[in-house]
Amino acid sequence: MSLPGLLLAFLLATAGGLAFHLIRGGSLVRMAAYVVTAWVTFFAGHSLAQAFGWTFGRLGSINLVAATVATLLSLLAVSVLARPEGKPRDKVRKPPSTEPPA
Numbered sequence: 856m857s858l859p860g861l862l863l864a865f866l867l868a869t870a871g872g873l874a875f876h877l878i879r880g881g882s883l884v885r886m887a888a889y890v891v892t893a894w895v896t897f898f899a900g901h902s903l904a905q906a907f908g909w910t911f912g913r914l915g916s917i918n919l920v921a922a923t924v925a926t927l928l929s930l931l932a933v934s935v936l937a938r939p940e941g942k943p944r945d946k947v948r949k950p951p952s953t954e955p956p957a
Contacts, residue, residue, distance in 0.1 A: 864898065867923075871923070872886075873889075873890065889934075895929075896926050899925055900924060900925025901917060901918045903925070
């Protein structure tokens with residue numbers, strides 16, 4: 856992949872992660888998770904298509920269709936697997952006191 860293709864891929868993956876965050880909402884941490892997930896899986900989808908020799912839906916040197924499908928599937932998976940926003944973690948329960956009430 857050429858340098859302009861690499862920059863375009865990062866731009867498209869970032870735009871996909873930010874658009875998904877715009878639709879789903881959430882905190883800055885969740886936005887960062889969506890963007891990093893989009894980066895990793897965009898390049899994984901591109902590499903997978905490159906390894907199998909798929910040429911459908913190419914944009915220059917980028918396997919756009921395969922990369923986009925991989926990105927969307929992974930963003931949906933991250934969205935489902937992440938704990939719902941605003942739900943507190945389970946607190947550790949303390950054992951009952953052994954002292955008699957006064």
